[in-house]
Amino acid sequence: MTALLVALGGGLGSVLRYALGQRYDDRWHHGTLAANTVASLLLGACAGWALHGSALALVGTGFCGGLSTYSSLMVQSRDLGPARGAAYLVGTIALGLGAATLGFTLAG
Incomplete structure (x- = not known):
């Protein structure tokens, strides 16, 4: 499952x-930059929400993994x-780290 x-x-x-x-x-x-940034934001939120099991598989591993490149x-x-x-x-990595931190902070 x-x-x-x-x-x-x-x-997706x-x-x-x-x-x-x-x-x-x-x-x-810009499309790749947006995809990587949104995936980082969402994965940071998944960590902040402490998702596990099926939810993490669907959103974190699946959706964020497919979205980021x-x-x-x-x-x-x-x-x-x-x-x-x-x-x-460097800009993409910095935006990704910032987005992940923001996602984690907002979810916490």
Whole structure:
């Protein structure tokens, strides 16, 4: 049952990530940035709510795992070149950490 919840959440998260990328990715990959930031915020909230079991499988592992995409982040960072790529990478990581902290704080 847990595997099905992870698959369901992952499917929903990855469809949303795809839609964000199609709609907002441009020279700075705003769709990927938004997907990673929202996933971090929600995962921080999951930690703040102390989700476990089926709820964590569906939302944390599944949805947030499907929504976030650090493999695309790395490829996009490389494609932007050394200076812009580094700025995009550092900015995404900083926003993700800030969003996770905010989610945890608001949920607590």
